[in-house]
Amino acid sequence: MxxxxxxxxxxxxxxxxxxxxxxxxxxxxxxxxxxxxxxxxxxxxxxxxxxxxxxxxxxxxxxxxxxxxxxxxxxxxxxxxxxxxxxxxxxxxxxxxxxxxxxxxxxxxxxxxxxxxxxxxxxxxxxxxxxxxxxLAVRTVTGDADRLTEITDRLSRIELLLRDRPDTDPPGLADRIAELERAVGTLLPDRTGTTR
Missing domain, CATH: 3.40.50.2300 (Response regulator)
Incomplete structure (x- = not known):
């Protein structure tokens, strides 16, 4: 045992x-x-x-x-x-x-x-x-924390891109934002309380 x-x-x-x-x-x-x-x-x-x-x-x-x-x-x-x-x-x-x-x-x-x-x-x-x-619950939380760190890094890079570019819609920005929204959406609980 x-x-x-x-x-x-x-x-x-x-x-x-x-x-x-x-x-x-x-x-x-x-x-x-x-x-x-x-x-x-x-x-x-x-x-x-x-x-x-x-x-x-x-x-x-x-x-x-x-x-x-x-x-x-x-x-x-x-x-x-x-x-x-x-x-x-x-x-x-x-x-x-x-x-x-x-x-x-x-x-x-x-x-x-x-x-x-x-x-x-x-x-x-x-x-x-x-x-x-x-x-398993600890691994899931740790995995979510890793994903959130990755998302934070991506958001920081996008922010730098936006600051450095004079135009308001740099190429690919909309695609990057949509990708981040999907990634964040998978980490947020849905109405039943489970992660999507």
């Missing part, structure tokens, strides 16, 4: 029973990540709005807001909808729990009693995906 000790990610563990939280912390401890506890669905939602998590480990059976309701609420919020959820369920749920969980957006299931190796492996897969997505 590949884990990063230098830049730990956060994992949210949601269970209403203290002994289960302690057990999950003991199992996930060797991954050297930041473990955050929540004892209810309400606490889980508050925690998710306060910080970013790589994965959520969520017990299905809890008083009040159960795991299914909590997962559905997590998936409804723009800020948290992409966070993978591993539902922890007893053996009594069977196919009904699996269908219901996948229908609301759970990424995976694990049954009690939990096999420590299986749990660490599943969580580690989501940690790796989270890190790769973050690296």
């Amino acid at each position: 590949s884990t990063s000790h230098a830049d730990p990610s956060s994992i949210l563990i949601v269970d209403d029973m203290e002994e289960n939280l302690i057990a999950f912390e003991a199992v996930l401890g060797p991954l050297h990540q930041h473990l955050v506890r929540a004892r209810s669905g309400e606490q889980a939602l508050k925690a998710m709005l306060r910080q970013e998590f790589a994965v959520v480990l969520l017990d299905v059976r809890m008083p009040g807001m159960d795991g299914f309701e909590t997962a559905a609420n997590i998936k409804r919020l723009d800020q948290t909808k992409d966070v993978p959820i591993i539902l922890v369920t007893g053996s009594e749920g069977g196919a009904d729990h699996a269908y219901r969980g996948y229908a609301i957006g759970a990424a995976d299931f694990i049954a009690k009693p939990v096999d420590p190796w299986v749990l660490r492996t599943k969580v580690n897969v989501f940690l790796d995906l989270y890190r790769k997505n973050r690296q």
Whole structure:
């Protein structure tokens, strides 16, 4: 398993029973990540709005807001909808729990009693995906910054051309401006919030 000790990610563990939280912390401890506890669905939602998590480990059976309701609420919020959820369920749920969980957006299931190796492996897969997505986002931002630098350089050259030329429409200026407008347009977000 590949884990990063230098830049730990956060994992949210949601269970209403203290002994289960302690057990999950003991199992996930060797991954050297930041473990955050929540004892209810309400606490889980508050925690998710306060910080970013790589994965959520969520017990299905809890008083009040159960795991299914909590997962559905997590998936409804723009800020948290992409966070993978591993539902922890007893053996009594069977196919009904699996269908219901996948229908609301759970990424995976694990049954009690939990096999420590299986749990660490599943969580580690989501940690790796989270890190790769973050690296990709950084590369995209860096690439955009490089493009903006290139555009700034081009604009500076055009400005120099305009200053040095007495005529108001030097040959090729309109083409250069159109090219720059297209380049800038690809970096600006469209109405859906994605880069064109």
